[in-house]
Amino acid sequence: MADTIDSTALDQLFLGARTANKWQERDVPEAKLTELYDLLKMGPTSANASPARFVFIRSAEGKEKLRPALSAGNLEKTMTAPVVAIVAYDLAFYDRLPFLFPHADAKSWFTGSPAFAEQTAFRNSSLQGAYLIMAARAIGLDTGAMSGFDNAKVDAAFFEGTSWKSNFLVNLGYGDFSKAFDRLPRLPFEEAVKVV
Amino acid sequence: MADTIDSTALDQLFLGARTANKWQERDVPEAKLTELYDLLKMGPTSANASPARFVFIRSAEGKEKLRPALSAGNLEKTMTAPVVAIVAYDLAFYDRLPFLFPHADAKSWFTGSPAFAEQTAFRNSSLQGAYLIMAARAIGLDTGAMSGFDNAKVDAAFFEGTSWKSNFLVNLGYGDFSKAFDRLPRLPFEEAVKVV
Numbered sequence: 001m002a003d004t005i006d007s008t009a010l011d012q013l014f015l016g017a018r019t020a021n022k023w024q025e026r027d028v029p030e031a032k033l034t035e036l037y038d039l040l041k042m043g044p045t046s047a048n049a050s051p052a053r054f055v056f057i058r059s060a061e062g063k064e065k066l067r068p069a070l071s072a073g074n075l076e077k078t079m080t081a082p083v084v085a086i087v088a089y090d091l092a093f094y095d096r097l098p099f100l101f102p103h104a105d106a107k108s109w110f111t112g113s114p115a116f117a118e119q120t121a122f123r124n125s126s127l128q129g130a131y132l133i134m135a136a137r138a139i140g141l142d143t144g145a146m147s148g149f150d151n152a153k154v155d156a157a158f159f160e161g162t163s164w165k166s167n168f169l170v171n172l173g174y175g176d177f178s179k180a181f182d183r184l185p186r187l188p189f190e191e192a193v194k195v196v
Numbered sequence: 197m198a199d200t201i202d203s204t205a206l207d208q209l210f211l212g213a214r215t216a217n218k219w220q221e222r223d224v225p226e227a228k229l230t231e232l233y234d235l236l237k238m239g240p241t242s243a244n245a246s247p248a249r250f251v252f253i254r255s256a257e258g259k260e261k262l263r264p265a266l267s268a269g270n271l272e273k274t275m276t277a278p279v280v281a282i283v284a285y286d287l288a289f290y291d292r293l294p295f296l297f298p299h300a301d302a303k304s305w306f307t308g309s310p311a312f313a314e315q316t317a318f319r320n321s322s323l324q325g326a327y328l329i330m331a332a333r334a335i336g337l338d339t340g341a342m343s344g345f346d347n348a349k350v351d352a353a354f355f356e357g358t359s360w361k362s363n364f365l366v367n368l369g370y371g372d373f374s375k376a377f378d379r380l381p382r383l384p385f386e387e388a389v390k391v392v
Contacts (some may be wrong), residue, residue, distance in 0.1 A: 002208050002333075002336040003336050004334065004335045004336055005201070005204065005205040005208055005209070005334050005335075006202065006204075006205065008201065008202075009201040009202065009205040009334070010235065010334060012198050012201055013201070013209075013330070013334065014235045014236075014238040014239065014327075014331065014334070015235070015238060017238070019240050030391060033389070033391060034385055037385050037388070037389055038385070039206065039210045039211070040210075041382040041383065041388070042210040042211060042213070042382065043210065043326065043329070043330075044215050044329065044339070044341055046341075046342070046343050046344075048380045048382075050382060050383055050388070052388070053388050053389070053390075054388060054389045054390070055389075055390045055391075055392060056389065056390070056391045056392070057392055058391060058392070059392060061392070062392040065392075096383065099381065100380060100381060100382075100383070101380065102380075103377075120343070122318070122319070122322075123318070123322050123343065123363070123364065124322075126318075126319050126320075126322035126323055126326070127322055127323070127325065127326040127329075127341075128326075129323065129326075130239065130322070130323040130324075130325075130326030130327055130330075131210075131326055131330070133239070133240065133323075134209070134239075134326075134327070134330050135210065137198075138200065138201050138205070138206060138209065138210070139200045139201075140198040140199050140200055143240070145240055145242075145323075146242070147242050147316070147319065148242075158392075167319070168319065181299075184244045184296060184297065184298075185295065185296060186237040186238065186244075186246060186296075187237065187246055187292065187296070189230055189233050189234070192233070192237070192246070192248070192249050192250060193229070193233055193249070193250045193251075193252065194249075194250070194251045194252070195226060195229060195251075195252045195254060196251060196252070196253055196254070196255060196257070196258040196261075196354075
């Protein structure tokens with residue numbers, strides 16, 4: 001049986017972590033992105049389907065492709081982030097179930113129902129996006145997730161002719177918190193939770 | 197700048213963690229659920245909207261209310277779990293935005309568009325369900341998440357007359373891994389990730 005992880009890790013993942021809106025001038029090398037994927041991929045998904053796909057935008061060309069899709073309030077922090085992750089999902093994720101979940105004919109659960117497949121892809125790629133945020137923090141990166149952008153424009157710019165669709169974006173880098181606002185409140189246990 | 201968290205914590209959260217399907221006979225006290233919520237609530241959500249709501253089912257009566265909604269394959273592991281969490285969302289989550297996000301009139305972004313509000317609630321409660329999984333592991337609990345159940349039956353049994361809707365379930369307790377299968381594979385970086 002496991003103990004609670006140490007307080008440094010709890011702070012880094014949850015209690016002290018903040019969303020970054022400004023960035024230090026410090027690069028995120030590609031090796032760090034491999035490290036990030038190798039952690040986040042281990043998070044659980046329904047029937048191990050792992051529907052999320054990720055585009056890590058590091059180049060100026062990639063950023064320019066993204067720019068027209070961003071809302072005004074998300075523009076500067078995203079264009080200055082060392083890496084922007086598009087958390088996406090593959091609508092045809094079930095094609096890989098014979099490899100990912102060999103115990104059963106799981107592919108047939110999805111091929112007959114596009115709505116069920118899409119709901120599964122959206123829910124589980126959202127989970128995997130949260131694993132990305134937690135894994136990034138675990139390896140010392142700061143994150144800034146956002147859904148304030150035009151999904152159709154991102155899909156047209158990055159996923160034309162494929163079965164991939166964008167879910168949300170996560171800026172990645174080393175945050176500059178010198179001008180950060182105070183932390184926002186959360187709902188109290190009594191309001192958000194029932195024990196029955 | 198933060199370092200990578202220690203290898204014990206990385207193992208406990210990602211690399212060594214397994215989904216539990218059998219449980220030790222060991223209770224999860226209610227204080228542990230408070231500890232769990234106080235960590236998971238800190239995970240980031242869109243405009244800090246925190247749309248997830250949680251029902252922790254610990255009693256035999258609560259389990260019996262849940263039973264008819266479960267798929268056959270999820271029945272035994274769920275009925276024997278010390279706690280079953282219903283990860284839900286409040287469709288009227290935006291009513292709390294004046295408290296949660298006082299910087300702007302964020303409530304008005306959602307009140308005119310039920311579809312946008314529902315998408316935001318579903319995506320962000322999924323993120324918060326993933327934070328629950330990670331936070332549970334961080335405090336030494338094992339988890340078993342599942343979407344194989346009848347959401348409409350859960351909503352009728354637990355959320356009748358409210359604006360709460362079920363998203364997915366997470367069994368919580370101390371796992372018995374003596375008969376666990378080998379770990380399933382994951383997609384390689386080259387398939388799931390593009391760097392541009």
